[in-house]
Amino acid sequence: MQGGATARLPDPGEGLAARYSRVRAGTMALAEGLSAEDMTVQSMPDASPVKWHLAHTSWFFETFLLTPGLPGYRPFHPSFGYLFNSYYEAVGARHPRPMRGLLTRPGVAEVIAYRRHVDEAMAALLAQGREEPAALVALGLAHEEQHQELIVMDLLHLLSLNPLAPAWKPMRRPAPCEADPGRWLSFDGGIRSIGWDGSHHGSHCGGGFAFDNEGPRHEVLLRPFRLFSRPVTNGEWLAFIEAGGYGEPSLWLSDGWAAVQAQGWQAPAYWRRRDDGWTGFTPAGDLPFDPDAPVCHVSFYEADAFARWAGKRLPLEAEWEVAAEGLEPAGNTLGSGLLRPAAAPARRDGRPGQMFGDVWEWTASAYSPYPGFRPAAGAVGEYNGKFMANQMVLRGGCCATPDGHVRASYRNFFYPHQRWMFAGVRLAEDA
Known part of the structure; x- marks a missing residue:
């Protein structure tokens, strides 16, 4: 490990349902302590609000796995497909990316309810034990991990524009070491x-x-x-x-x-x-x-x-x-x-x-x-x-x-x- 890091490698024995729960919980953990205002504002066209990330990662599972693959599944909201599509032209029209920060509605509570709705349906899908969706679930989880990094990037950019320079996470000091002089x-x-x-x-x-x-x-x-x-x-x-x-x-x-x-x-x-x-x-x-x-x-x-x-x-x-x-x-x-x-x-x-x-x-x-x-x-x-x-x-x-x-x-x-x-x-x- 570098510089006292405590990163972990994937557990080769971790099942798909367990990994799904872990990754989805990890996304929500990044939002802990944020206000609704923190999660709604968009600081530039390249960035997205935290709330949008929470919804879009759920949209991915709903659109590509649940709607076509779980009999009887009912989408959470008929407009969410338009609001939270990112760039998938084949799926249909979408809300313009530079205007994601104008979506004061749905609110954070409704987006979190959307995540719960999708998670419950995904649990039912994964419980069927079918092999066909496994590759697409793995892609969806890797996609969500990418959005976890984007949440950190986008929130840091947003808070950097605040003249108060507010802290988002408490400081953790790296382990002391004799730095590499390089060769x-x-x-x-x-x-x-x-x-x-x-x-x-x-x-x-x-x-x-x-x-x-x-x-x-x-x-x-x-x-x-x-x-x-x-x-x-x-x-x-x-x-x-x-x-x-x-x-x-x-x-x-x-x-x-x-x-x-x-x-x-x-x-x-x-x-x-x-x-x-x-x-x-x-x-x-x-x-x-x-x-x-x-x-x-x-x-x-x-x-x-x-x-x-x-x-x-x-x-x-x-x-x-x-x-x-x-x-x-x-x-x-x-x-x-x-x-x-x-x-x-x-x-x-x-x-x-x-x-x-x-x-x-x-x-x-x-x-x-x-x-x-x-x-x-x-x-x-x-x-x-x-x-x-x-x-x-x-x-x-x-x-x-x-x-x-x-x-x-x-x-x-x-x-x-x-x-x-x-x-x-x-x-x-x-x-």
């Missing part, structure tokens, strides 16, 4: 296989489930490369700021420089300059940042500019996966309770540290289909495939990713200008 690790080139193929289990694949965008498993040709043993730290990023990195156009891609100028970026998102130094906004409010912890909330453009400034580059996603293969996919994830990146001790086995948890790591790879990729038939085929343009791949999970959710083949993706997610940087170079 370069060498990897051989050659023909390597990456991606998930559904036939092997364990730390590489994270068990028997993967999203469709993680496969098919295929061969890639890599040149010898080196990867740094840990992510870039807050202290190293501060040196980039003090060296004028945000004001030097030669370091930036054209679109990145335009974003710097348009958005006025001078530091990572949530960094605030105080008289006595920098702080970072966290779920526990404003805190002095740890110079040894991984830098977080930076865009792809910032990651790329930092790498240029350092005389290095970002890793290809294939390089990242090759370096991560065989490592236990656990670290400072949601179950640790830290909800922020933490410094980690150096590994003694010659393998890279903090590959899982703490921060998602930008790669230099565009999000595109693997050779032979085919989206699933029907509406669920819209889950990943239609987003394979104009976005970049991130790897490894973060401090808000549910325990056991990621694996070495897991591909996350965001637009290069976005930075409200827990995204950081790991450097690479040619060998």
Whole structure:
């Protein structure tokens, strides 16, 4: 475990009904202590209110499992299919995403009643013991875990706009450690296989489930490369700021420089300059940042500019996966309770540290289909495939990713200008 994290891997003996109950309860646990106002407001078009997340994850099970698969099931409300569809064109019309924060009705109590209605029906469906819906239930649970991370991301962005800098969760301190000074690790080139193929289990694949965008498993040709043993730290990023990195156009891609100028970026998102130094906004409010912890909330453009400034580059996603293969996919994830990146001790086995948890790591790879990729038939085929343009791949999970959710083949993706997610940087170079 990294930095005193207490993340858990999935129990291979956990039944589907037990896992369903655990994941659904985990979502509600994130909402504990929030007011109805906290759960209703939408801070920007990319984010969604907590209340909407609670309803949408229930809509998924109702739409794709209960309505077609449970005889006699009656949808909770005839309008919820319109209100809580996200982007599934095949399912029908939907409420515009930028206007989700205007949905003062249904209220939080009615949304929670909706969740109970769906959970009771799902218990009846799962009690039938049929094998056919198992894969779709697994997808629905992985989908809900993604929304658990989104709840943390979106709520943090919302609260960061409040001038009172309110705390959402009490601060839990990371375990003290001697921080990893970092070193370069060498990897051989050659023909390597990456991606998930559904036939092997364990730390590489994270068990028997993967999203469709993680496969098919295929061969890639890599040149010898080196990867740094840990992510870039807050202290190293501060040196980039003090060296004028945000004001030097030669370091930036054209679109990145335009974003710097348009958005006025001078530091990572949530960094605030105080008289006595920098702080970072966290779920526990404003805190002095740890110079040894991984830098977080930076865009792809910032990651790329930092790498240029350092005389290095970002890793290809294939390089990242090759370096991560065989490592236990656990670290400072949601179950640790830290909800922020933490410094980690150096590994003694010659393998890279903090590959899982703490921060998602930008790669230099565009999000595109693997050779032979085919989206699933029907509406669920819209889950990943239609987003394979104009976005970049991130790897490894973060401090808000549910325990056991990621694996070495897991591909996350965001637009290069976005930075409200827990995204950081790991450097690479040619060998």
